Amino acid sequence: MAESGCCPPMDLFRSEPMQLVRLIIPVESSHLTVSYLGDLGFIQFKDLNAEKSPFQRTYATQIKRCGEMARKLRFFREQMKKVDVVPSTVPSERIDIDLDNLEVKLGELEAEMIEVNANNEKLQRSYNELLEYELILQKAGEFFYSAQSDAMAQQRETQERRTDEGSINSPLLLDQEMSTDSSKVVKLGFISGLVPRDKSMAFERILFRATRGNVLLKQGAVENPVTDPVLGEKVDKNVFVIFYSGERAKTKILKICEAFGANRYPFPDDLGKRGQMITEVSGSISELKATIDVGMLHRDSLLKNVSYHYEQWNLLVKKEKSIYHTLNMLSIDVTKKCLVAEGWSPIFASKQVQDALHRAALDSNSQVGSIFQVLHTRESPPTYFRTNKFNSAFQEIVDAYGVAKYQEANPGVYTIVTFPFLFAVMFGDWGHGICLLLGTLFFILREKKLSSQKLGDITEMTFGGRYVILLMSLFSIYTGLVYNEFFSVPFELFGRSAYACRGPSCSDSTTAGLIKVRDAYPFGVDPKWHGTRSELPFLNSLKMKMSILIGVAQMNLGIILSYFNAKFFKNSVNVWFQFVPQMLFLNCLFGYLSVLIIVKWCTGSKADLYHLMIYMFLSPTDDLGENQLFAGQKTLQIVLLLLALVAVPWMLLPKPFILKKQFQDRHQGQSYQLLQSADDSLEVDAHGSHDGHEEFEFSEVFVHQLIHTIEFVLGAVSNTASYLRLWALSLAHSELSTVFYEKVLLLAWGFNNVIILIVGIIVFICATVGVLLVMETLSAFLHALRLHWVEFQNKFYEGDGYKFHPFSFALMDEDDE
DSSP: OOOBTTBOOOOOSSOOOEEEEEEEEEHHHHHHHHHHHHHHTOOEEOOTTTTSOGGGSTTHHHHHHHHHHHHHHHHHHHHHHHTTOOOOOSOOOOOOOOHHHHHHHHHHHHHHHHHHHHHHHHHHHHHHHHHHHHHHHHHHHHHHHHHHHHHHHHHHHHHHHHHTTTSTTSOTTHHHHHTOOGGGOOOOEEEEEEEEGGGHHHHHHHHHHHTTTOOEEEEEEOSSOEEOTTTOSEEOEEEEEEEEOSHHHHHHHHHHHHHTTOEEEOOOSSHHHHHHHHHHHHHHHHHHHHHHHHHHHHHHHHHHHHHHHHHHHHHHHHHHHHHHHHHHTSEEOTTSSEEEEEEEEEGGGHHHHHHHHHHHHHHTTOSSOOEEEEEOOOSOOOBOOOOOTTTHHHHHHHHHHOOOOTTOOOTHHHHHHHHHHHHHHHSOOHHHHHHHHHHHHHHHHTHHHHHTSOOOHHHHHHHHTHHHHHHHHHHHHHHHHHHTOBTTBOOOOSSOOSEEESSTTGGGSOGGGEEEOSSOOSSSSOGGGTTSTTHHHHHHHHHHHHHHHHHHHHHHHHHHHHHHHHHHTTOHHHIIIIIHHHHHHHIIIIIHHHHHHHHHHHHTOOOOHHHHHHHHHHOTTSOOGGGOOSTTHHHHHHHHHHHHHHHHHHHHSHHHHHHHHHHHHHHHHHHTOOOOOHHHHHHHHHHOOOSTTSOOOHHHHHHHHHHHHHHHHHHHHHHHHHTTHHHHHHHHHHHHHHHHIIIIIIHHHTTTOHHHHHHHHHHHHHHIIIIIIIIHHHHHHHHHHHIIIIIIGGGTOOOOOOBOOOOOGGGOOTTOO
16 A cells, blocks of 8 residues: 555555554653654553552652642633633734743632632622612611601590590590500510511511510512622512510520521611611712722733633643653653653554654753664554544444454445445435435534534534434435435426326226336336325335345345455454355345345246245245246255255354364474573563463353354344334335325315414424434434444454554543543
8 A cells, every 4th residue: 555645545444554662762851752742643552550559650749730730720711601701712822831830820820819709709798788788778767667657647646535535435544554654665676687588488487486476577578689698699588677575585586587597787776877877888889889890800801811821721731631641651661761661553653653752852852862662462452443524423333333353344434335325225205315414514514613612412413423414315315216205295307107097096096007108217116106005015015125135235245244354364264164154044045035036026027935935945845836936946946945054064063173173283383382582482471471371162162153153044034134124114204204294284285274284384394303304313323223233243343342542632632631
């Protein structure tokens, strides 16, 4: 494969060839070296200090410092979020700042921010208390004014009664009431404040019970919500004044106020003092408001200053933390002058890695350069596919089942075509396909803007699979044209129908009511089939047979890929005792069925294929009669049946015995092999284990092969039947679409009423979007997923590898702290 530019052309069929490398890096250039390798992003480092806890590692202190700086940056992020200050995404003038200076600067800014917040909180609390006090002075003043008015009215009434002493209506004890000793009059105290409105009823009830009714409570609702000084939130409150007698009652009332979160404020008895107090409070409110505004301006200025550099500082801290995490995975040489690193790297990146090592040594003024070594190991390398924004979603579909083993054939290549095609077979309607296409074009045309935004879970998932949905929609338009369905309505797009009605009642009759008047419809299903009584039997037969053809073709592709895997890994046993018998068994039965379907289509025969296949097993020597499609069919069926029966023991028996023989030969050869050099033996011991000392359990291998054979034989039947879901879901989608069109849209149209028509159109749109474009899309997607994971991939795909996760600054997660 010829190289072009820095990297070879992308090859998705097999993962990139990998190598295990060892880097010996001088301590003085280690930080810069790891930083350059992070920019490059082509090495997955191995943890050589796995036995050490995070606190025992060399750079634990530096990681702790980076974590503390990340915490401060999160603090600033939260503060900016509170005041709607967005960190600047426009690159500010780059200021070279090292970690030590940034740590000092962040500490100073945090201390200043905390002080500003504390002062602002105190001022805001005082401001809210004064606002509440002002409300108390106003509302409680109204209570006292109304009480004075009532007292004056009562006094006037008493005077009137005195003038009427002789009247028979005057109270008998009036003189005694009026002559009460003034020294015996009880002086009442009072407490005023505000209580949350939702607690006011309980507050009143508890007061009454605690004082046995010896209080007088007056409450008045405040029209607008009040900011609570303690909570800092808007709360609906009531102003209250409690009149009581005695110190014990006062103590109880104070405790109840505290329990209910009622804020108490002093209230002057004298009217003159009250007016003076209102003036003073109003003045204090104005002064505090001005002071708070100045503090807010200072805080906003501070946060805006931080927002200009936030992204740069955040990136620096993340990079430094990831560098020290990586340095902690390296082992220190016994001389403590260099670090030893091991990791996986693609072979094509060797030159770039060495260039990065050389550049780091020069830039750090190191007297000694880093050493790059390639190690030989038996350990399985990670799997690395270089994908782009188009095929990455298809690769994720495969990886969700299991990551490909190193250099195993990758089903992701075929999934790019087969997955949207199988989806479209179940979703075939070119009207619905156009709706899907328009939806995904929205994401594709705005992908630059949307990729930089924080999206919701469902939207982000849809955006990530936008190119999958694009191909799904295009294939759905194609299969919709084949089925000739546009929201279940047929169109004569490619010419006129080949059929015409023989009589006026042909729509209620079978195909005998249609006569062929011209050549066959050039593409897809003839529109005249729609609406006839034989439409369903015809489409059932077509889609069912088509599903079997597609299924057998895809399963054959899977078995063929197992051959390429066996050839690539030089495993001739799998070629002769897995690939060959599997191909024979599948094609002698279901390959033959597929041929019969095609022959029946081409010849127009009325042979019963169900009967033919059943009696191929039950009575292979019986005469075929009217079910015979071609000469020599009976003999061919007997041969194919015998080959299928022979394929089962061929698949089961030879492989375990051959594997046992190979193990014995290998073990005997190792008994007399040459002694290895010290370096080689160390290297092998470090990175792999000898197979010569492993036990070969013949019974375990035989049972495994037995399970594999039974699984394939039964799976050949069940998997072929499983592809009939293509027919079932296609039929369900078509019938649902027809129901919505005929029973909603056409029904509403038949009433000749504009309002009913508008309602019908709205119901039709909602049903189409909700059921057909959302639920049916998801259903067809999941069924296509199952057909790939179970029916296709189990023929060749092991999926027991692990992903290549290189150390790369470009792959750092935004939420990674």
